Every structure is written in C-alpha cells, then in structure tokens.
Amino acid sequence: MENNLPFGGKVMIMGGDFRQVLPVVKGGSIGQQIASSVSKSAFWGGVKTVRLQTNMRSQEDHEFSQFLLRIGDGIQQSLNGDFIHLPQSMVIPGEDEQSIYQLIDSIFPNMVDHADDANYMVGRAIITPRNIDVDNINQMLIELFPGEERVYTSWDSVDEDNNNNLYIAELINSLSISGLPPHQLTLKRGSPIMLLRNVAPELGLCNGTRLICQNLATNFIDAKIMTGPYQGDHFSTTPDFIHVDATHIKELEEQIEGWEKRIAWIEEWDLTKRGIAERRNMDNANSFWKNIRSLDDTDMETYYKYHYQRCCTDVKEYKCDCKAATRYLANCYCEHF
Template sequence: MANLRRNSQIVLATASSGIAATLLPCGRTAHSRFGIPIDIEPISICKITKNCDLAKLIRITNAIIWDEAPMINRYCVEALDRSLQDIMNINAPFGGKIMIMGGDFRQVLPVIEKGSRGQMISACIVRSQLWSTTKILHLLQNMRSIHDHEFAQFLMRIGDGNEPTKEDDMVKMPAEIVIPWEGESSIKKLIQHTFPQLENHGCDASYMVERAILTPKNCDVHVLNDMIINNFPGDEHILLSFDEVEGDTHNLYQQEYLHTIAPGTLPPHILKIKIGAPLMLLRNIDPKFGLCNGTRLLCRGFFMNLLDVEILTGHNAGKRAFLPRIKLKTTDGARLPFVLIRKQFPVKLSFAITINKSQGQTIPNVRIYLPRHVFSHGQLYVALSRGVSRAATRVLIKDGKVEGEEGDFTKI
C-alpha cells in the first residue's frame, strides 16, 4: 500500500471490522467505504450511484485492500463485485479492479445468528463463485510471536486442528501457561496476574493498552469488569441510561424491566466509570478519526453529557475525543419481541472483553478466562494468538479436567 501510494497510485484501504480498519493508514470499514447494506441478501448491491464522487474515485483507483475478509459474509463481497462491474461497465470480477484480501481462516468465521456449522461455512468467502478466480498467497511468519518460535508453532497446531486431542475435542494446554483452578479465588489471582499493582497505574495509557482478559461470553465479561472497577483507584461515577421501547406510546413496558436487559451490543444501564479506566467503543462514531466499534479508549474526564476519552489503539492512538450520549437500538440478534432504545454513552469497560471483540488486536499481556468452553470455530486460536509469547499468555480453565488425564484441557 505504501509502495503504490509512493508512486502516485490510488489505494482504497478497507477492513471488515472497525478495529482492523484503524490499523490501516486512511482505513475505513468496507461497509462505510462502499455503502454495503447492513442487512445483506444474496442479490444486494452497494449504495453507489454511477455518477457520484465515490464512483469517480473508484474508476481511477488502482487497487482495493480488504483486511479480515474471512470474517465477512460472502454476500458483502459479492455485492461489491456487482457494483464495481456496473460502475466500470466491465463484465469481470470486481470490474477489473485489483482486489487484495487479507485474513486468517483459522479465526472466527462470519457470525450467523442461531446458525448451524454448515450455514457459517456457507457464508464464508470460499463458498463464493469469486473464489475460483482468486490467487492465494500464503504468509508464513507469525509477526506477533516472531521472538517465540515454539509458541508460534503451538498456535499453528491449534489453528489447524493438529494438536492432539482427547475425547470430545478436548486439547491439553501447556502447563507453563495455565493458572490452576483452585476455586473462586483463582479469578482474583487471574486479575492480579493481568493487572499487577493496578492501584499505581490509574491513568497509564501504555499500561492499560498492553493487557486485557479475554473470555467467550458477555455475561462473564460483565462480572470481571465489575470486580476490577470496584478495586480501581479513584471516585466512581454511576452513569444511568434512559430506556424506552420503539413505538410504545402507552408505556406498556416498565422501566425496571427495560433496565435489566443487557444485550452485548448495547452499553449497560448502569455504567460504572472511573477516571483512568479503559473503555471500549460500541459504535462507529467517526471511523476517519479512529472512533470505530471495538476501539479501546481511556477515560480522561466527565462532563454533564460528555465523556473525555483518549484513543489507545490504531493510527490515532494518543488523540483525545468527546463522546456524547446517543440513542442505540437492539437488533434482531437480541431476540426481543420489541426494539429497545437505550440512550447512553456508547462504551463499556474493557478490562475484560470477549474473544470475538479481541480479533484483530495485539495484546502483549493477555489472560484467558474459560469458565465454560469456547463455542465457535477459531475462538481458542484467536484468544491464544492475541499474545506475543508463551511467557505473556496465561489461561484459567474452570472445568478443565479430563478423567484419567493430568493437566488442564479445553475444547479446541
């Protein structure tokens, strides 16, 4: 990308997720750049008219980069293909444009709500008719673990499914990265391993961005974040949301009930924050400035209706921004009989984050908490591969014993 731009050629840098887009110079999410519909269908096209400025830019573009392509539904790629053919008036893949896609098929595949394994694989780009025209280049060096070759080989075996397993796809974790389960006190030990001397690093951005606890489900994320924020130094601020049901003019739903709803895509009703605490953004606010869904932030101050935050990741790391309260809506994935509208700051604590949210990030000191086994393709690989070495990675498995075997096991 740098080489092409140096030669005065135009490259559009996009990614499937906001957090991956922030790592690219002038990066945007593919949905934002090309107007790909959110509710994608097999015959969808992008929201690009043939005479708009974006169409003119596409015509003079030399290449398009799409990072983390394996995690996007193939219908999104096919929608862009149809749109580019229409804009360029050329019946060729992507209208004759060079499309450079990057990604790792060992990671989490496209998420299909309540979908089967077959439906997830069917949504992957390898099932698209465009795959037969794709030239595949294999990257061979794990850049995160470049100084720990043995750990990098272990990650490859996990990702490829070649690590020896016991019954029910249980794989043994190396003893040197395991924190033994000794009851609920082990969770406190895990937190101390992750955030040593936390009371002395209240506003230390470099300290916070280098460590996090990963766990499969949002319910466990909430428990861990509550435990850590209670021990975090400083005065606690309780930020409450305003909840309503879309179209409920007669107030049929009580506020007390609405406040208890906590889908993973919305901030909690009770948001506990302290100055210096790490946060995660839950919506694409300003992708050009680095404020994307998944961006990690540091709380620097409070105002009546604004949060003062510092960006911790991406090319905009170190910059400050103000976040307002905004209205956020639940989607069909929340499985509610109504649409909940929650007016709240679009953030939540990020001492702990889900494994899926961590995809695309490098976390030098990563800790993995598995109170239950992973439930999706690639989750264990994603969690383990966020770290840079075996010495900087620790795993706590609650139910990790296999009858007749020594050591801790978890599902691969």
C-alpha cells in the same frame, strides 16, 4: 459494464484465515456452514491463494504461534478428537470468584501501584466472548481500582406506539446487548475505555482507539486518546440517544437512551459519542438554544478547562451572537440534538 466476469473483471484482494470459526448459519448444520464458506463460491476456482509465512503479532512468542498453527492445521495432539490439552502455563485452575481474581492479578499485577500509569492500563486486556462476563469482571476491576467512582445510568424506554410490545423498561435494563454498555456504568478517573465504532476517524476517534478517563462530570466525560498518531488529544462525550431494534432477542424492539461507554479492561467496550458542541448539521441558530442545559459547578470547572474556546468557535459558525453565547456558556453546555 456488460462484463460477466467475477467482480466485473477487476482484481480483488481478499484476506482471511480458514483455521478460524466457520460462517454462522442460524439453525444450520455443519454441512450448511461449510457450504456457506467463501471457498465454496462459484468464483473460488479462479482465486490464486497466497500463504503468509510470518506471524507479525507473535514474533516474540514463537512457541505460542506454532501452537496456534498446529491447532489450526489439526495436528495438535487432542483428547477424544474434540478436546485439546492446554499448557499448564496458560491455565488458571478453578471456576470460582477467587480464580477470577487470580486472572486479574496475572494480567494487572500491582494494579493499585500503576493506577496513574496510562501506558500500563492500555497495554493489557482480559478478553471474554460473553457480555455477562465482561460486565462482571469489569465490576470486579473497578472495585479494585483506587479513587472515587461515578455511576452513569441509562434511561431505557419501550416503544409505546407498538401495542404488541409487552416488555417493560426493567427488563430492558437487565439485558446485555452486544455493542451497548450495561444499564449502570461505573467509571473512575484513570480507568481505560475503548471506542468500538468509527466516531471521527479524521480526529483519531475510530474503532479500537484506547482512551483514559481524565474527568468524570455529571453530564459529560472527558478522556485522553492513548494510542495512534492522535495520542494525547482530548475527547469529550455527552448523553446521546439511539434506537436499537434487537430482533435477535425474540424480536424485541426497544429504545435505549443514554451513555455509550464501557470500561476497557475487557475488549467489549463502547464509547461512541462526539465531543461537546461539535455538531455541525444544525438547520438554524434557534436549534442551538433549544439544546442547552445547565451544569453544576463541578461540571463547569471541568468544561471550561477543555472546551470553552471550542464552544465559542462553534457558536460563531452557527452565526449566533458570540457575546450572548459566552454568557450562556458560563452555565450551560450543548447537548446532542
């Protein structure tokens, strides 16, 4: 456009909070972190700052919102300049397992009595910054939750074409990588899960969507959307395959294949796969039949309940013989390809 003005002269609206953590500079000092802030950019002198006055998230808890503002402004009373004394009402003393159960009971009181209350489950969460804590607390919660559990195990393998790769699959199984579920994922009917990626925004399946597990079969999971305008719609997932280049873990390259879901009691969950038989990008009809696998009786009963009509419709779109497809679908399902 031959325009040397910032952003080509266009008006840009940016939002942020300088009270939050500084940008992360790997191996950098405090000075380097400050220097990487947007306020140190060359265009910042031309920015007009507008301060928001109302905390929309904490309107019903004025005392807590003011407490956060005092911390952000640096005027909250501190200990030795680096530590802030938290109100006793916000603290559960102790660092043992019993204190974790006290935390669970305070966030999910009488959880067993509310096991069938989806609104109760999706309306609360325990937040923790570390994946290892996510997995540990989730495991404690799923053990307390009533019902029969089903365990889904990922299939992890190492890139055999890389001669320098000395990592074994057992090591990969033990890793807790951000954005991926644990090697063994335990779910129960009625347990909450959350989408962490935009799977299909047009269907309400986007980052932050909360769902409740409705049926847990051997080869797929059926869940019901519990938030947003698509509340009540069903979403099913099948095993899928992804490749993760985990360079942030000592340049480790790995291929992690399997289920991408987490329990949603803690804000770190993953549920990223599209519904069964909704793949539209096939090259030809033969691809459809190459990716069919038998289900057991339990799977088939659940599958028929929610997906039989949808699958037949999709088969027509693939220009396959719908009668033949109906016969196949009595024992099979479409897998990711």
